[in-house]
Amino acid sequence: xxxxxxxxxxxxxxxxxxWEREGTWQVPNPGEPGYEQGAxxxxxxxxxxxxxxxxxxxxxxxxxxxxxxxxxxxxNGMMVLHPMGYDAFGLPAENHAIKTxxxxxxxxxxxxxxxxxxxxxxxxxxxxxxxxxTHEPSYxxxxxxxxxELYERGLAYRKRAPVKWCPKDQTVLANExxxxxxxxxxxxxxxxxxxxQWFFKITxxxxxxxxxxxxxxxxxxxxxxxxxxxxxxxxxxxAFGCAEPPIDFPVFTTRPDTLFGATFFVIAPEHxxxxxxxxxxxxxxxxxxxxxxxxxxxxxxxxNTEREKTGVFTGRYVVNPVNDERIPVxxxxxxxxxxxxxxxxxxxxxDQRDFEFAKKFGLEIRxxxxxxxxxxRDDEPFVAHSGEERLINSDGFDGMTSPEAIRAITAWLQKRxxxxxxxxxxxxxWLVSRQRYWGAPIPIVYCERDGxxxxxxxxxxxxxxxxxxxxxxxxxxxASSDAFVNTTCPKCGGPARRETDTMDTFVDSSWYFLRYCxxxxxxAAWERAIVDHWMPVDQYIGGVEHAILHLMYARFFTKALAxxxxxxxxxxxxxxxxxxxxxxxxxKMSKSKGNVISPSPIVERYGADTARCYILFLGPPEDDxxxxxxxxxxxxxxxxxxxxxxxxxxxxxxxxxxxxxDARALMRKAHETIAALTGDIHRFHFNxxxxxxxxxxxxIYRLPDADPxxxxxxxxxxxxLLFPFAPHLASEVYERVTGLxxxxxxxxxxxxxxLKREMVQIVVQVNGKVRDSIEVAAGTEDDELKRAALERPNxxxxxxxxxxxxxxxxxxxxxxxxxx
RNA sequence: GCGGCGGUGCUGGAAUUGGUAGACAGUGCGGCCUCAAAAGCCGCUGCCCGAAAGGGCGUGUGGGUUCGAGUCCCACCCGCCGCACCA
Numbered sequence: 040x041x042x043x044x045x046x047x048x049x050x051x052x053x054x055x056x057x058w059e060r061e062g063t064w065q066v067p068n069p070g071e072p073g074y075e076q077g078a079x080x081x082x083x084x085x086x087x088x089x090x091x092x093x094x095x096x097x098x099x100x101x102x103x104x105x106x107x108x109x110x111x112x113x114x115n116g117m118m119v120l121h122p123m124g125y126d127a128f129g130l131p132a133e134n135h136a137i138k139t140x141x142x143x144x145x146x147x148x149x150x151x152x153x154x155x156x157x158x159x160x161x162x163x164x165x166x167x168x169x170x171x172x173t174h175e176p177s178y179x180x181x182x183x184x185x186x187x188e189l190y191e192r193g194l195a196y197r198k199r200a201p202v203k204w205c206p207k208d209q210t211v212l213a214n215e216x217x218x219x220x221x222x223x224x225x226x227x228x229x230x231x232x233x234x235x236q237w238f239f240k241i242t243x244x245x246x247x248x249x250x251x252x253x254x255x256x257x258x259x260x261x262x263x264x265x266x267x268x269x270x271x272x273x274x275x276x277x278a279f280g281c282a283e284p285p286i287d288f289p290v291f292t293t294r295p296d297t298l299f300g301a302t303f304f305v306i307a308p309e310h311x312x313x314x315x316x317x318x319x320x321x322x323x324x325x326x327x328x329x330x331x332x333x334x335x336x337x338x339x340x341x342x343n344t345e346r347e348k349t350g351v352f353t354g355r356y357v358v359n360p361v362n363d364e365r366i367p368v369x370x371x372x373x374x375x376x377x378x379x380x381x382x383x384x385x386x387x388x389x390d391q392r393d394f395e396f397a398k399k400f401g402l403e404i405r406x407x408x409x410x411x412x413x414x415x416r417d418d419e420p421f422v423a424h425s426g427e428e429r430l431i432n433s434d435g436f437d438g439m440t441s442p443e444a445i446r447a448i449t450a451w452l453q454k455r456x457x458x459x460x461x462x463x464x465x466x467x468x469w470l471v472s473r474q475r476y477w478g479a480p481i482p483i484v485y486c487e488r489d490g491x492x493x494x495x496x497x498x499x500x501x502x503x504x505x506x507x508x509x510x511x512x513x514x515x516x517x518a519s520s521d522a523f524v525n526t527t528c529p530k531c532g533g534p535a536r537r538e539t540d541t542m543d544t545f546v547d548s549s550w551y552f553l554r555y556c557x558x559x560x561x562x563a564a565w566e567r568a569i570v571d572h573w574m575p576v577d578q579y580i581g582g583v584e585h586a587i588l589h590l591m592y593a594r595f596f597t598k599a600l601a602x603x604x605x606x607x608x609x610x611x612x613x614x615x616x617x618x619x620x621x622x623x624x625x626x627k628m629s630k631s632k633g634n635v636i637s638p639s640p641i642v643e644r645y646g647a648d649t650a651r652c653y654i655l656f657l658g659p660p661e662d663d664x665x666x667x668x669x670x671x672x673x674x675x676x677x678x679x680x681x682x683x684x685x686x687x688x689x690x691x692x693x694x695x696x697x698x699x700x701d702a703r704a705l706m707r708k709a710h711e712t713i714a715a716l717t718g719d720i721h722r723f724h725f726n727x728x729x730x731x732x733x734x735x736x737x738x739i740y741r742l743p744d745a746d747p748x749x750x751x752x753x754x755x756x757x758x759x760l761l762f763p764f765a766p767h768l769a770s771e772v773y774e775r776v777t778g779l780x781x782x783x784x785x786x787x788x789x790x791x792x793x794l795k796r797e798m799v800q801i802v803v804q805v806n807g808k809v810r811d812s813i814e815v816a817a818g819t820e821d822d823e824l825k826r827a828a829l830e831r832p833n834x835x836x837x838x839x840x841x842x843x844x845x846x847x848x849x850x851x852x853x854x855x856x857x858x859x
Numbered sequence: 860g861c862g863g864c865g866g867u868g869c870u871g872g873a874a875u876u877g878g879u880a881g882a883c884a885g886u887g888c889g890g891c892c893u894c895a896a897a898a899g900c901c902g903c904u905g906c907c908c909g910a911a912a913g914g915g916c917g918u919g920u921g922g923g924u925u926c927g928a929g930u931c932c933c934a935c936c937c938g939c940c941g942c943a944c945c946a
Contacts, residue, residue: 260862263862263942264862264942268942291945344860344943372944383946395944465945656872658871663939670870670886673884733884740900804879847878855927857927
């Protein structure tokens, strides 16, 4: 085979045609023809791509990794589900439409076409029969159905609330889509607006989302991020009552032991009861003016902790339930509506922020917890909380330690129905309305008589209409389509208006992994038995940037749908691997920055096998790497060397069982490689796996005169192990050597008989420094080892007649002489 | 501030339990082949001393444990990531 050149394009075309023709990577559902009863299933899933432009290096890496695992698991006897689809709704396509007038469906369609073409050219082993885009009515029909299911159970609700608004994209955003006060998509500073919007009640699941993290085989840092995001904290809820007007203000605190130190009260500018509180008072104008100003500031400005505290007095007082003291109510933007109850008791002696506020406005600072030592100064708050401090100025609780007081005061409150133990979560409900065009319409109509009416299931999908003008105007572009908006009430038949907002695209991607199991079902979103068979995803692979958003939402959907009886499991992704990003010149690749590197020039020049191997050879897959093509040639050279291995056909796998000498060493190397590389794949050490194949191939080249049977065997092993990484070349080489199809062969198993070494190298140290090494038969006795070591001239020189005080022998490893 | 991760040649990286640091690759240099080039093949490529044999140093810094430390312990420095006026 050495005469002809390695022509990756011819080889890749050939094998892709075979797989295409034979449907090699299709996997049947249980009960369908070809389904192997009793074979373990494995669902290998890479996060679905957002189709914009063409694939970049990150996609190549993601799907190459997934493909290695899919192939590996198939050859280990598993039925592998390995599907592909497109997360096709979303802002970039819509913004493109605004700029060019090209309908998002058209630009998205083109992009999908290109993604599909390239994925196929990479030879990724996908069951293409299961492919879909989330923008297809046959898909979003069921997205809408899920919305209605959530609505029916009170998990989707409509509410007027302060929400994050992006002035550039002219749409609301979920909390999770606001990064450091800026829009996740376009980077514009986000502001707060009062709007009526649709929410999903993810907070009902906070505790379970937290608890079930324990059963997941996920990277620690992703689990930590989710835990932080859910933000569970234990404390107490305490009601502070206002007499005039009569309003109760509950607060959450983690420090009920400091209740006697509460000298004032602060509520957030967005607090729904604020207007009522100040109505008709002389402070009303001041307060409303302050609220106006606070709301006009960007979220980022407000989050700046360096800034001096601001606020105004409301003229009202609330009563501290532990001592009946009247304390003044202030409004300030340092209190967030997003956390707790939007109101706080201020304890300036023991909280940094309250302290700053009290200093600025001359409010009382009363210490109620005594420091253990005299470390606390009067010009700063005492916030330490080691458990040893004791209470003062707190009536019957004086002398208790903080932890004791927390329990005692909480119990005291509970007994009098003034409060009690409480758990607070940072997690907020998921805002899903978007005032944008390119998304799944929310399947709701508004009727003057019947109010909010869900679109009946048999009228789904609510189709996204074609429109002329996609430009955002502060409300959904769908609102300008009379034909869409005007409808009849499903209940009373009277005139009604459709909801014109669309759903956040994260809704689409919160259940796509379920649809892959049963993608052509037009009677239901899925059949439970089929989904229960494939799910959960056994190995999920994707970028760490989805650690919170997508992964939290998908978990929530799974739990909610399981509670409804549609699913028989609680967690969607049993194991997760987060790949590192491929940057270019230090920056994240993005179309807007124009620094996207496409894999296609490399595929065109060197072939897909080279591209796949190179992207996995770059380094540990979880690490970020800066793109450079400087090593592509090296991977291509390696594949070329595999191609040029000139060996005789291998009659059968045992042909080389009894070879001797160099051939024996080669056999051992082959078996060692099988053992080590198999472990590498289990641990996602793909770069190491490929390095081991380099070593094996180098060894075959180094021993041109070894028994041809051993060389053939080693070559077949190389092709077999290379297959998950470079499937086309590996198929070709394997077939030429063995006449067989490599993917139909079980994954090779190392033969322990070949792993045993008859000779081992023993390092000889003197005082822990390597001075020589000796080659001895494996299993040589310690005394014999020491004797052999002592004979070495270089060892002698270092011993130099000095006294050996200790001899350490590590079997199979080393001898160390300790001298004085 | 809180939480997490990391620091190894010129570069990407390797080194199960503490046991030959630098596998494998890239880059560079030298050689072979060739009319020439490409491709390929061979050798060298951590720093310092040495003709060589060999020796000294070396895994962010300082200390410790150990016969032996990239690996374990303590302190520190630097970098990256996540969260953050969280009550």
